[in-house]
Amino acid sequence: MTASQRYLSRLRDGRSVWLQGKIVEDLPSHPAFAGTIQTICALLALQDDPASQPSLTFSPPDTGKPANLAYLVPGSKEEVLQKETAYRIWSEKTFGMMSRLSDYSRSLLTGWYASRHVLGGSDGKFADKIDRYYRLSRDQDLFSTTALHDPQVDRSKLSSQFDDPHTHLRIVRETEDGIIVRGAKMIATGAPYYDEIFVYPFHRRPQSEARYATMFAVPVATKGVHIVCRESFASENAEDHPLSSRFDEMDAVVVFDDALIPWERVFIKDDPEAIWRLRQDPVAVALSQQPTVVRLLQKLEFVAAIGHELACTIGARQYLHVQEKLGELIIQAETIRALLLAARERAKPNQYGVWLPAVEPLTTARNLGSRYYPRALEIIQQIGAGGFLQVPSALAELNGPIGPFIQKYYRGAEVQAETRLKLFKLAWDLIGSPLASRHELYERFYSGDPVRTYASQYAGYDRQELIQTVWELAKSDAR
Ligand SMILES: Cc1cc2nc3c(=O)[nH]c(=O)nc-3n(C[C@H](O)[C@H](O)[C@H](O)COP(=O)(O)OP(=O)(O)OC[C@H]3O[C@@H](n4cnc5c(N)ncnc54)[C@H](O)[C@@H]3O)c2cc1C
Known part of the structure; x- marks a missing residue:
């Protein structure tokens, strides 16, 4: 079988x-x-x-x-990367839209097993x-x-x-x-x-x-x-x-x-x-956050690509504010990519020889994601504007009795109506469908109430070094 x-x-x-x-x-x-x-x-x-x-x-x-790589307890930096690559392959195939393919819970289990x-x-x-x-x-x-x-x-x-x-x-x-x-x-x-x-x-x-x-x-x-x-x-x-x-x-x-x-x-x-x-176990936390950030990156790249294609399709890419918004989508994706890279590069073994990606960049990425994703959807709305409603109820209408009107009035700057409509249907499924609303809610909340996850990142942060520089300056001023 x-x-x-x-x-x-x-x-x-x-x-x-x-x-x-x-x-x-x-x-x-x-x-x-x-x-x-x-x-x-x-x-x-x-x-x-x-x-x-x-x-x-x-x-x-x-x-x-053969066993799924989410179950691997990484024993080297290479294995940290190997796991990341496996998560990326499934995320690519699903455009970051499948967020619970078990890699998260399998990674938790692997962490509990290691600890x-x-x-x-x-x-x-x-x-x-x-x-x-x-x-x-x-x-x-x-x-x-x-x-x-x-x-x-x-x-x-x-x-x-x-x-x-x-x-x-x-x-x-x-x-x-x-x-x-x-x-x-x-x-x-x-x-x-x-x-x-x-x-x-x-x-x-x-x-x-x-x-x-x-x-x-x-x-x-x-x-x-x-x-x-x-x-x-x-x-x-x-x-x-x-x-x-x-x-x-x-x-x-x-x-x-x-x-x-x-x-x-x-x-x-x-x-x-x-x-x-168990909830705070550093191995389970680090291993389980890695796939969530890999997936987030994939999804943000997908949104950035759709934003770019929408702007090109309706001839709006030339406007500076549209480029600024497309730039923001790229900045989102590049920030998460950099954090993922930082997590991998700063990977270290714990006292039992388990190699873990650095948690701070992963937590930062996850927290940013809860604000990036709703903003990314907002940008797509601002670019596509009324065009999201300039779509017939079904693509099949292209070949129906009013097909000629649709061919003429629903085309894009340099593309036929069919191409433009397929893109806008896809984009609407991403930002306006019931599934889209669910995804926005998901990105805001999946890893906990964002108010408390931000606060908890602050509470758990090693602030000693930050504080020290302030007091060095304050004390030197006093002299
Ligand atoms: C699409 C989706 C998929 C999910 N999938 C999973 C899953 O697979 N497995 C899983 O376990 N969970 C899952 N979750 C649950 C998710 O982890 C929670 O939604 C999230 O932790 C927030 O908890 P809550 O929904 O109970 O909100 P609540 O805790 O009920 O919060 C509601 C409001 O009250 C405020 N609030 C409540 N209590 C406090 C408090 N003590 N201090 C401050 N403010 C407070 C919150 O800030 C918020 O504004 C999913 C959620 C979503 C939206």
Whole structure:
């Protein structure tokens, strides 16, 4: 079986994926999922292809079988680059539009595995459990996602302050086989068509909230686990919606209705400080930020290219303010490229010999991305202006009864109507479609509330050197 055949067969496992009030019976053929699943299959085919396999996989010494490079614990600067290259190949194929291809969660897992001897709670079982789980995930090439946030019911309350203590996810009882959990978690992008979900709290919890501080991995097809999808933004019309037809990564809330999580999958239980150590683990943080920044760069380049083509197509490139805006798009992409390069060049081994890209440039890039992307979409709007609505409802109208009008009035500066319309349809899918709004929201929020991620970059920054120069000057003035 090929990798994509194995993936498709795993999707037919009786999972409870809810859309429009019904369980989706067959994900690969359902219009809301088919395009995205086909995209994933095409990426998996690259892993099987002898030409691209060496760039996307490595051979773990214990199996010798090709495994996705996200699972590699880098032992040299070259391997840091090797991982980056693999992420770039998948990002290029998806124009940076697929943000949760599991490279993020697989990298988290790889980080926890690399740090397994210093993470975990007082039961001392973390290292063994994560070791086994890492190998399972790596060897079966499992796709995973995360569901880390409590449902947004009332953000002024602690989890324990709700009338129903299981509004936020919590253990109901413990049995010989494992823990029974009830409550909901959000937002698990890709959960409907991935294999596994990592669940733990994103924010630091006080000790008094220990019952809400458990970490586990759950197969999507677990009894009592319901994947509740948002409305689908997928389109079956690839001609008019080239992005929505291929790249709608479904977002979902995960509802746990007394689901059993076996002990071997419960990595940390009722331990806020152990979870917080895991959240801050430098290996998991560095490894997981690398793919997100690679993807961001790809997406910003894609937007810059579309901006340039739009300006050329409507003859607006000559205007200075348009060039200034196109320059801003290039500056965005080049800034992120430079930060990625800095992260790689400043890569260092930690005390256990794991080579890590430098985190500061990666965090800077990720934080900039939450402001760059909405601004990039704004620039595309300013360049395309009313032209986004100077499009017929379907490309097929080019050949219909009013085709001659469309050929005449919808053409570009130096291109036929068909070329101009294809470009504008693509650009609209990027900035104006439901998928586009979702992407803007994603870039603002995917790595946390930007207010708190900026503040946390400041709080965690080594300010000693900065401060020193100020006081050197201030003291010398005083003399
Ligand atoms: C498209 C998309 C995909 C996502 N995919 C995933 C995923 O795959 N896995 C996953 O785990 N998460 C995912 N997320 C969730 C994402 O991490 C969160 O949206 C983000 O961390 C913000 O949390 P929230 O949405 O709960 O916002 P809230 O925390 O509810 O914030 C709402 C507003 O209240 C303010 N606020 C709330 N509490 C505080 C506070 N204590 N201090 C200051 N201000 C506060 C915020 O600043 C904000 O303005 C995704 C989100 C989006 C939009």
